[in-house]
Amino acid sequence: MTAVKTRFAPSPTGFLHVGGARTALYSWLYARHHHGTFVLRIEDTDLERSTQPAIDAIIESMQWLGLTWDEGPYYQTKRFDRYNELIDQMLADGRAYRCYCTPERLEKLRQEQMARGEKPRYDGHCRCGCGDHSPDEPHCVRFRNPDEGTVHFHDHIRGDVEIANSELDDLVIRRTDGSPTYNFCVVVDDMDMGITHVIRGEDHVNNTPRQINIYKALGASVPEFAHVSMILGDDGAKLSKRHGAVSVMQYRDDGFLPEALLNYLVRLGWGSGDREIFSLEDMISLFDISHVSKSASAFDTGKLRWMNRQYIMSLPPEKVAAHLEWHMRDQGIDFSRGPALPDLVRALAERSETLKDMAAQSRYFYEDVTEYDPAAVKKWIKAGTGEVLDRAAATLAQVAPEDWKAPALHHALEALAGEMGIGMGKVGMPLRIAVTGRGVSPGIDVTMELVGRERTLERIARARKELLPL
């Protein structure tokens, strides 16, 4: 039983999207579950489309998610010598051959095959090497795929997959410009790096049989495979920009916690009984690749938001506060004067689906109230409100600074409502409007505690003047 080694191998042609993140997560979980090794490899053989910003974005996303890798990042562009060494060997003993076919010929061939209702594929024109060509002429290198038999593999998610070699053609493994191609590089890398379990996107199922043939030609042992299905947008269509947030970093910017995104992602395509919430430790011990859903799943932002709130409510407030800080700065809120962030989190957790929302809701704790929500004023500021505010101010002024805590404030206001013979609503709402300028806030006692004694009393006095000028 060899030690498990998995990898995540994105191509840096754009940011890390949620589909890739889930594949990375599954691969990471598999390695962690089996006390194995997780490798990060950047598949940048496409020199045209690969960019450094994309590499940076992928690494930043992985770090933010906390998907730590034990080896890498490796870069395929740094391994060209190795690929070429193997290709030359294969060329020498006939496992591969030079192909001099022009793009025009290939295109014509494709057209003809399509017209005949056949699957377009290379016809092996240059296989015999009998053409009148010299290696100095421009050529690519093709892998000589077996003609007979079938390729079979057991996919840990999909089960048994089988395809006849007659369906496969001789794929290009080195371009005319001398650069090796993806299908060859992955095999060499996974072989050289000792990858035991290849967990990747569903779009590679079709590539797997031809890659297996390459493994065999290379005399390498074939790893295990698991192909994860794709993630669809909430409308069931393929995920794209028009679905709004698709990149991992966008979710951070929108106020999601990495724990929540990870939990949402692990549940999207997998489940364990009736459980919804999984800590990282739970995921590692319970996650089972063979129980991952075979079908594509639609991304439901609504459920992610629910999940995010679960984490905002249950994670240590200090931890949530650390993430919240970023959003406070982002929204230009000076939180140096006002409640400490962890206290803010405690007060706002259950009414915030995202940290972005939380920050946006927190302004009145840090900034003066200069406007009052007209709808709330209309509903709650009545003729008798002046008296309520006056008596509340008097009552609250009695509370000593050292007693200015939610329970004491709650008691004081309850007693006042009792004395006045009115409900708490008639006391709480005018005060809420006075102290926050809005009709919505945490409990008025908690709100006043966090706003602080002096500012609370000031705001009540000010509201008294501005809202009930008599």
Place this chain on the structure above:
RNA sequence: AUUCCCAUCGUCUAGAGGCCUAGGACGACACCCUCUCAAGGUGUAGACACGGGUUCGACUCCCGUUGGGAAUGCCA
């Protein structure tokens, strides 16, 4: 066109032939709680795509149909 893959409430899933009168979660709706908004609690509606087999018995196994998706690149 061909090959491969897929198919349980609107969505994510549980289901490894009898445990299924198909369970949970999000969302929706109703009620309770309540100083607002939430959170929380309780409840309601809501699915095995279709047709054939196999079996004493199919959500579960097999075949087909339909509907999706992917691949067929000198992209990855």
